Amino acid sequence: MLKSIKYYFLITICLSGKLFSQNFEHDFKSRFSQQPISVSQILMNDKLGQLLVEMNKSSLDQLIKCHKIKLVKKLDQSHSIIRLIDRDWSILSAAKYVAVANNDWKVSRKLSVLGIENSSNKALSVVGLSPDALMLYLNKSGITNLKLVHYYNNNVVIESDDPRIVALLKSNQSITHIDLVNNSVLEETSISTHDLTINRINKLHSDYPALNGETRTVSVKEDKFNSQDIDLIGREKLSGLESAFNSEHATEMATIIGGAGNSFINGKGAAWGVNFTSSSFENILPDNDNSYADLNISVQNHSYGTAVTDNLYGVEAKAYDENTIKHPTLLHVFSAGNIGRQVTSEGIYAGVEGYANLSGNFKMAKNVFLVGAIDENGLVDNRNSAGPAYDGRLKPELVAYGKSGTSESAALVSGVSLLLQEHYYNQHATLPNASLLKAALIAGAEDVGAEGIDFRTGYGNLNAIKSMTIIENEQYYEDEVAQSSKTEYVLSLPPNVRQLKLVLTWTDVNANVEDATALVNDLDMKLTNVITNNSWLPWVLDHSPDADLLALPATRNQDHLNNVEFITLDFPEAGDY
Numbered sequence: 001m002l003k004s005i006k007y008y009f010l011i012t013i014c015l016s017g018k019l020f021s022q023n024f025e026h027d028f029k030s031r032f033s034q035q036p037i038s039v040s041q042i043l044m045n046d047k048l049g050q051l052l053v054e055m056n057k058s059s060l061d062q063l064i065k066c067h068k069i070k071l072v073k074k075l076d077q078s079h080s081i082i083r084l085i086d087r088d089w090s091i092l093s094a095a096k097y098v099a100v101a102n103n104d105w106k107v108s109r110k111l112s113v114l115g116i117e118n119s120s121n122k123a124l125s126v127v128g129l130s131p132d133a134l135m136l137y138l139n140k141s142g143i144t145n146l147k148l149v150h151y152y153n154n155n156v157v158i159e160s161d162d163p164r165i166v167a168l169l170k171s172n173q174s175i176t177h178i179d180l181v182n183n184s185v186l187e188e189t190s191i192s193t194h195d196l197t198i199n200r201i202n203k204l205h206s207d208y209p210a211l212n213g214e215t216r217t218v219s220v221k222e223d224k225f226n227s228q229d230i231d232l233i234g235r236e237k238l239s240g241l242e243s244a245f246n247s248e249h250a251t252e253m254a255t256i257i258g259g260a261g262n263s264f265i266n267g268k269g270a271a272w273g274v275n276f277t278s279s280s281f282e283n284i285l286p287d288n289d290n291s292y293a294d295l296n297i298s299v300q301n302h303s304y305g306t307a308v309t310d311n312l313y314g315v316e317a318k319a320y321d322e323n324t325i326k327h328p329t330l331l332h333v334f335s336a337g338n339i340g341r342q343v344t345s346e347g348i349y350a351g352v353e354g355y356a357n358l359s360g361n362f363k364m365a366k367n368v369f370l371v372g373a374i375d376e377n378g379l380v381d382n383r384n385s386a387g388p389a390y391d392g393r394l395k396p397e398l399v400a401y402g403k404s405g406t407s408e409s410a411a412l413v414s415g416v417s418l419l420l421q422e423h424y425y426n427q428h429a430t431l432p433n434a435s436l437l438k439a440a441l442i443a444g445a446e447d448v449g450a451e452g453i454d455f456r457t458g459y460g461n462l463n464a465i466k467s468m469t470i471i472e473n474e475q476y477y478e479d480e481v482a483q484s485s486k487t488e489y490v491l492s493l494p495p496n497v498r499q500l501k502l503v504l505t506w507t508d509v510n511a512n513v514e515d516a517t518a519l520v521n522d523l524d525m526k527l528t529n530v531i532t533n534n535s536w537l538p539w540v541l542d543h544s545p546d547a548d549l550l551a552l553p554a555t556r557n558q559d560h561l562n563n564v565e566f567i568t569l570d571f572p573e574a575g576d577y
Contacts, residue, residue: 006480007506007523008436028052028079033099049173050081052105054097063091065483072176073105074515081105103170108179108514109312109346111166123149123181124165125315126156127513128174134158141168149181150283155319157181157285177513179315182306182360185281194256194266198376198401199412201270204419204464213258213271213418215425219287219300220254221279223247231259231267235275237295241287243280249407250278253303256411258418270415270464271422284316284362286323292330298421298431301414302334303407305359311346311390313511313518314361321510324367328507329421329431331438332368333414334360335406336396337385347390348545355455355550357385358395366508366518366563369417369438370395372457373402373409378448380456387455388550391517392543393562394453397438398445400462409462413441416464420471427474435505436476440467442564443475443503452554453539459566481523490530495574502527504538504565517561524558525565530576538565 032052050072053060057077063069068091073081081101084091092098104112111124126134131151138146138158143165149157169178196202204211223243227236232254254269254276261268277295279287281304291297320332337359349356363370373384380399384406387395402409417437424432432440444467445460453459470476481487493500504525511518528535539554543561559565 006433006435006478007504008433008439008476008478028075029054029097029099032075032081032101032105034102050083050101050105052079052097052099052101053082053092053095054079055092055095059094071512073512074517075105076516106170106176106178107166108177108314110180111178123157123159124169125177125179125181126158126169126175127177127315127318128154129156129172130154131156133174137172138165138168143168150285152285152288152319153322155285155315155322157283177315179513182284182310185284185304185306193403194408195376195401195403196268196270198374199416199462200465201412201416204416204468205272207465208419208423208468211419211422212273213415213422214273214275215422216271216298216418217275217277217296218257218271218414218418219277219279219292219295219297220250220257221287221300221302222250222253222281222304224278224280225250225254225276227276229255230262231255231269232276235273237275237277239277239279239287239291239295241279241283241291243278243282249303253301253407253411256408257301257415270412271418274415274418284360285319286332289323289326292327298329299331299333299414299417301411302332302362303410305335305337305339305363305385306361308337308339308342308344308346308357308359308385310361311344311349311356311358311364312361313364313390313513313515315513316360316362317365317518318510318513320362320365321367321508324365324434324507325509328433328435331414331417331421331434332365333410333417334363334368334370335410336363336370336372336387338383338405338407340382340384340386349388349390350545352545352547352550354382354547355386356388356390358387358389359385361390363395364389364391364518366393366511367434369413369434369441370397370458371406371410371413371462372396372399373406374399374448374457374461375403376401378461380449384456387458388541388543389518391561393518394455394458394541394564397458397564398441398460398462399448399457413462416462416467417441419464420467423468424471427471432471433478433507435507436478438564439476439503439505440470442505442566443467443501444470450551450553453541453566454554455541455550459564491577493572493574493577497572497574498570500527500567500569500572500577502565502567506563508563519561519563521563522560523563523565524560525567527567527569527577529573532573536567536569538567
C-alpha cells in the first residue's frame with residue numbers, strides 16, 4: 001500500500017452498482033488448509049508461513065493499511081492467503097477462520113484442472129523469484145533439463161520436461177504462483193479500410209499541422225512490420241527484440257499508427273512522422289526495461305489476443321501493471337479482441353453470453369488502455385469482445401473506428417496518443433504520465449452506442465481534437481493524496497454550460513496473481529454544488545454475472561472497482577462546485 005497516490009483530476013466543460021455477486025462457491029478451507037490453528041499456536045510457532053483466513057473485507061483492509069499483515073492472494077471477498085508481519089495475536093481476533101495454508105493455492109486454476117502429473121514438458125509461468133534465483137533453486141534441487149524462456153522482474157517463464165518441477169516450485173516459500181503459459185497468441189484480423197475522419201484525426205492534423213510524432217517512438221509488439229514499406233521507410237529503430245517473421249498485419253498496424261501517406265491517402269496514419277520499433281509477441285510479457293528507456297518508447301501497441309478462457313488477473317496482467325509503475329509515462333494500448341461471440345468458461349462470468357470475452361489476461365491489467373471498435377455508423381459488431389474484466393471493472397475504456405476489428409481501433413488510439421504526448425512535451429518539456437493521457441482520451445470521447453458508459457463502448461468514441469484541446473488548455477489537476485485523506489477543488493461554472501465532465505485516474509500498484517479483485521488503492525470522487533449542497537457520484541455499471549443486468553444503464557454510486565472514476569452533469573447551474 002502506498003503512502004501517497006499520484007492521481008489526475010481532469011475537468012472538461014462543453015459550452016453552447018450494485019454489490020459484487022457470485023454465482024459459484026469455492027471450498028477454500030478443504031482445498032488450501034493444512035489444519036485450523038488457535039492464536040496461542042500462532043504465538044508459539046515462528047515458522048507458520050502463509051495462513052488462510054476468513055475475515056470481512058473492512059477488517060482485512062485495516063490490517064493491510066496498518067502493515068500488520070501481508071496480503072499474498074485475495075481468494076474472494078472474505079477469504080485470503082496472508083502472511084503475518086506483526087505477531088500480535090489480537091490482529092486476527094476478527095477472523096472467522098484461521099489455518100496454516102498448504103501450497104495448493106499457488107497453482108493456477110488452469111494447472112489444477114490439468115493435474116500436476118501432466119505438467120511436464122510445458123512452459124510454466126512462475127512468480128516470486130528472480131530468474132537467477134529460480135534457476136539456481138531448481139538446479140540445486142536436481143532439475144537440470146531446464147530452459148529460461150522469458151522474464152519480467154520476478155515473473156519468469158521456464159520450460160522443463162522434469163515431472164517433479166511443479167511440486168518443487170510449490171514447496172518454495174518465496175514462490176506465490178505457478179501457471180501454464182498460453183502460447184496461442186494471434187493477430188486480431190487485418191484491415192480492409194482506413195479512415196481518419198470518424199475520430200476527428202483529420203481535424204487534429206488540420207489544426208495542429210506541426211505535430212506529426214517525429215519526436216516520439218512507438219513499439220509495435222507482434223511479428224515484424226515491413227520497414228521498407230514506402231509509408232514507413234527510414235524510421236525504424238532496431239530493438240534486438242524483433243520477430244524473425246514479417247507480417248502484413250504488423251505493417252498495416254504501423255501504417256495506421258504513423259504511415260507517411262506516400263502511397264495514397266489511406267497510407268497516412270495518425271502520427272505520420274513517428275519513429276518505429278518492433279518487439280515479438282512470442283514473449284507476451286513486457287519487454288525488458290532498458291529497451292523502453294534506450295529507444296525512447298512512449299507508446300506500445302498490442303493488436304493481438306489469446307483465449308477467452310484467460311478471464312483472470314494473470315501473470316501477464318500483473319507484469320504490465322508493474323511495468324507502468326516502473327515506466328509511468330509509457331502507455332500500453334491493447335485491442336479488446338474479436339471473439340465477442342465466444343463464451344468464457346472461467347470465473348464468475350462463465351456461461352454469460354455476449355460479455356466478459358476479452359482476449360487475454362494481459363487485458364485485465366488496470367494501467368493499460370483497452371480499445372474496442374465501431375463502424376462508420378457508430379455501431380459495434382458482435383464479433384468485437386466486450387467487458388467487463390474478470391472482476392467487473394469497466395473494459396474496454398474506449399472505442400475507435402475499426403471496420404474489420406479492434407486491431408485497427410487500437411492502432412488509431414496509439415497514434416493519437418503519440419500526438420498528445422508530443423504536444424504536452426512541447427508545453428512542459430516532459431512527457432505526461434500514462435494516467436493523464438488516459439484521462440484526456442476518456443474526457444474527450446463522445447458517447448456512442450447505449451446511452452452512457454457501457455461494457456461494449458466504455459467511456460465513448462475517440463475524439464482526437466477534443467482530447468488535444470484538453471491538453472492544449474491544461475484542463476487538469478495533478479495531485480497526490482495520502483492514506484485516509486481527501487483533497488477539494490472549487491470549480492466555478494459560467495452560465496450556459498451544456499455538460500460538465502470529471503475524470504479521475506491513477507496508476508495503481510499491481511495486485512497478486514489471481515486475486516479476486518484487482519484494485520489495491522481505492523480513490524473516490526464526488527461533485528457537490530456549494531450553494532444547494534446537491535451532490536453527484538460517479539457512474540457505475542451493474543457487474544453481476546447476468547447478461548440482462550450487465551446491459552442495464554449506469555447509475556450513480558461509489559466505485560470501489562476501477563482506477564478510473566467518471567462523473568457527468570448535463571446543463572449544470574452556474575456557480576461554484
